[in-house]
Amino acid sequence: MYxxxxxAGIAARRKKWHDEELAPGLRKSQPRLDRFSTVSxxxxxxxxxxxxLSNFEYEEDLGYPGQYPYTRGVQPTMYxxxxxxxxxxxxxxSAEDTNARFKxxxxxxxxxxxxxxxxxxxxxxxxxxxxxxxxxxxCGVAVDSLKDMEILFDGxxxxxxxxxxxxxxxxxxIFAMYLAVAEKQGVPFHKVGGTxxxxxxxEYIAQxxxxxxxxPSMRIxxxxxAYCADNVPxxxxxxxxxxxxxxxxxxxxQELAFTIADGIAYVQAGIDAGIPVDKFAPRLSYFFNAHMxxxxxxxxxxxxxxxxxxxxxERFHAKDENSWKLRFHTQTAGCTLTAQxxxxxVVRVALQALSGVLGGTQSLHTNSMDExxxxxxxxxxxxxxxxxxxxxxESGVANTIDPLGGSFFVEQLTNVMEEKAMEYIRKIxxxxxxxxxxxxxxxxxEVADAAFHFxxxxxxxxxxxxxxxxxxxxxxxxxxxxxIDDRVEKRQVARTKEVRRMRDAKKARACLSALKEGSxxxxxxxxxxxxxxxxxxxxLGEMCDTLRETMGVxxxxxxx
Amino acid sequence: xxTAKGKSVAAPPKKAARKIRVLVGxxxxxxxDRGAKIIARALRDAGVEVIYTGLHQTPEMxxxxxxxxxxxxxxxxxxxxxxxxxxxxxxxxxREKKMGDVVLFGGGIIPDDDIPKLLKKGVDRVFTPGTPIxxxxxxxxxxxxxxx
Numbered sequence: 001m002y003x004x005x006x007x008a009g010i011a012a013r014r015k016k017w018h019d020e021e022l023a024p025g026l027r028k029s030q031p032r033l034d035r036f037s038t039v040s041x042x043x044x045x046x047x048x049x050x051x052x053l054s055n056f057e058y059e060e061d062l063g064y065p066g067q068y069p070y071t072r073g074v075q076p077t078m079y080x081x082x083x084x085x086x087x088x089x090x091x092x093x094s095a096e097d098t099n100a101r102f103k104x105x106x107x108x109x110x111x112x113x114x115x116x117x118x119x120x121x122x123x124x125x126x127x128x129x130x131x132x133x134x135x136x137x138x139c140g141v142a143v144d145s146l147k148d149m150e151i152l153f154d155g156x157x158x159x160x161x162x163x164x165x166x167x168x169x170x171x172x173x174i175f176a177m178y179l180a181v182a183e184k185q186g187v188p189f190h191k192v193g194g195t196x197x198x199x200x201x202x203e204y205i206a207q208x209x210x211x212x213x214x215x216p217s218m219r220i221x222x223x224x225x226a227y228c229a230d231n232v233p234x235x236x237x238x239x240x241x242x243x244x245x246x247x248x249x250x251x252x253x254q255e256l257a258f259t260i261a262d263g264i265a266y267v268q269a270g271i272d273a274g275i276p277v278d279k280f281a282p283r284l285s286y287f288f289n290a291h292m293x294x295x296x297x298x299x300x301x302x303x304x305x306x307x308x309x310x311x312x313x314e315r316f317h318a319k320d321e322n323s324w325k326l327r328f329h330t331q332t333a334g335c336t337l338t339a340q341x342x343x344x345x346v347v348r349v350a351l352q353a354l355s356g357v358l359g360g361t362q363s364l365h366t367n368s369m370d371e372x373x374x375x376x377x378x379x380x381x382x383x384x385x386x387x388x389x390x391x392x393x394e395s396g397v398a399n400t401i402d403p404l405g406g407s408f409f410v411e412q413l414t415n416v417m418e419e420k421a422m423e424y425i426r427k428i429x430x431x432x433x434x435x436x437x438x439x440x441x442x443x444x445x446e447v448a449d450a451a452f453h454f455x456x457x458x459x460x461x462x463x464x465x466x467x468x469x470x471x472x473x474x475x476x477x478x479x480x481x482x483x484i485d486d487r488v489e490k491r492q493v494a495r496t497k498e499v500r501r502m503r504d505a506k507k508a509r510a511c512l513s514a515l516k517e518g519s520x521x522x523x524x525x526x527x528x529x530x531x532x533x534x535x536x537x538x539x540l541g542e543m544c545d546t547l548r549e550t551m552g553v554x555x556x557x558x559x560x
Numbered sequence: 561x562x563t564a565k566g567k568s569v570a571a572p573p574k575k576a577a578r579k580i581r582v583l584v585g586x587x588x589x590x591x592x593d594r595g596a597k598i599i600a601r602a603l604r605d606a607g608v609e610v611i612y613t614g615l616h617q618t619p620e621m622x623x624x625x626x627x628x629x630x631x632x633x634x635x636x637x638x639x640x641x642x643x644x645x646x647x648x649x650x651x652x653x654x655r656e657k658k659m660g661d662v663v664l665f666g667g668g669i670i671p672d673d674d675i676p677k678l679l680k681k682g683v684d685r686v687f688t689p690g691t692p693i694x695x696x697x698x699x700x701x702x703x704x705x706x707x708x
Contacts, residue, residue: 134649207591374641
């Protein structure tokens with residue numbers, strides 16, 4: 001795109017500037033650091049000029065919003081048409097507690113729901129399992145059966161509000177319960193919209209809420225892909241997530257690479273299961289972290305869109321434009337928040353959220369200032385939501401699309417992210433794909449190494465964190481924290497026992513034996529069987545135990 | 561952290577018959593192992609013999625691993641909010657197994673208000689987010705000695 005002669009001139013004059021102006025300047029005033037690098041330790045130049053972009057072609061590399069390769073955004077209108085969805089992740093205590101928080105958030109201008117389940121649900125145990133002791137309602141909402149889901153979404157019309165659910169190991173079971181609630185509300189399946197995370201591969205890599213080993217887990221996922229293509233066409237079937245990989249300590253490039261490699265594995269699995277790519281790929285979406293390094297994050301989102309578009313078109317030969325579009329949710333980085341001087345977290349979150357918006361996100365969760373210590377209070381979550389609203393309504397950044405497009409720095413960083421991520425993807429391909437790479441412990445090791453490296457940089461003062469290893473003050477925590485009522489466990493256990501007593505025991509048993517048989521027949525789709533079981537108030541733990549028997553369980557290889 | 565033995569902190573005492581053995585454990589259902597793995601590596605690099613349990617351990621599994629491996633200390637990482645159940649339960653099981661002299665410490669997302677209660681019940685030390693690794697390594701070297 002650029003005139004090569006002019007670029008050569010720029011390169012020559014840049015060198016002259018470097019030698020005659022910069023070098024003497026740096027001798028006079030020593031650089032603050034030995035090395036300037038991103039939070040992922042990617043080295044950054046002092047100045048970016050157009051000369052390294054000699055191969056840059058505007059229309060091929062960036063194009064127009066809503067057009068291939070979507071570097072600038074997936075919709076032609078972007079935030080002029082509609083702002084991103086403001087979607088705060090919420091869940092604690094009982095279904096009643098969380099239902100009240102949902103209604104509060106909707107009343108404050110939030111536009112979508114996002115459900116956090118407690119750990120027993122995430123791991124496929126009922127609240128009365130011995131494995132659940134001490135954990136009920138602590139880190140999310142307790143859901144054991146359809147009864148809890150009915151209360152959770154009471155008074156929330158499922159044809160109007162879309163819900164995202166962070167659920168992976170037991171995604172199919174919780175989704176089945178959600179559909180059963182919609183049915184009870186009189187909402188037909190084809191009108192139900194929302195998202196299940198359903199990204200089991202990143203569970204093995206980072207988040208670790210798994211139940212079954214990789215192969216049977218992939219079978220459940222392809223069952224969901226096929227079922228939704230036919231029955232729930234507005235449902236986002238997998239939210240392919242880099243968020244947790246990053247939280248576990250990966251670099252930005254690793255987050256991008258491993259997440260896209262997971263996406264490749266799901267698309268391949270769908271195709272191998274005989275589903276035409278354009279029938280399921282448009283409902284795949286992504287979920288990225290918004291970490292502290294502002295430009296690195298923006299470059300990451302832009303690179304992700306371009307990579308996915310090219311992979312879907314060139315590698316998987318998808319024909320539908322919607323299969324090429326990488327739509328994504330963003331959450332600000334929990335791991336960057338500090339327990340020290342927690343009010344500072346409001347500022348961190350604002351910067352991170354801004355990078356998500358400048359990177360063209362479709363929906364956003366902003367963390368609350370108190371989340372290094374507890375689940376957020378209503379006051380803290382309101383500030384977090386208001387942060388998004390201030391970015392949207394006051395800052396002016398939503399007026400134009402991809403305002404940083406064309407920045408010499410951002411374009412070069414976008415290219416670096418893409419090139420380095422593609423190197424990882426080639427390596428994973430050589431290993432036989434992501435499932436094989438996970439079995440070898442490859443992404444797990446890479447992430448653990450990066451986490452350790454970063455911690456060493458922080459401990460050595462080479463990466464500075466305000467309030468932690470710089471600008472410290474001795475005062476304690478000045479903010480109020482949310483306490484979970486410890487009676488939640490007792491009440492929840494009682495409710496689940498009551499559910500088992502009240503249901504039609506014969507029908508419940510029949511559903512479980514059908515599920516068991518279905519799991520042994522690879523060509524049976526498990527989704528309809530799970531929806532039947534949910535309707536009969538079969539509990540999550542019962543469904544998962546049945547499948548544990550036939551599919552086996554996954555345990556942590558415990559590498560460090 | 562000043563103690564009478566404070567000066568021999570840097571290296572384990574020479575007369576120790578063997579290295580300090582520490583079990584790094586992840587009780588409960590939360591999957592956050594970033595901290596546990598970093599601590600396990602740092603302790604190993606500092607010459608401690610480290611046994612890492614992996615995720616999703618019950619209190620019984622942790623205590624049984626501690627007995628089998630004959631450890632001198634147990635470090636628990638808990639980010640699920642279940643610390644008020646898990647720490648006391650593990651202490652109770654240790655006492656039942658006559659392993660009450662094993663030093664139990666931990667860290668994670670633990671609100672300040674809960675820490676004094678845990679210490680009173682017998683947890684030796686609770687580290688909060690943002691603690692430099694070296695501080696934990698120093699603590700282990702200073703506080704934990706081979707049990708026999």
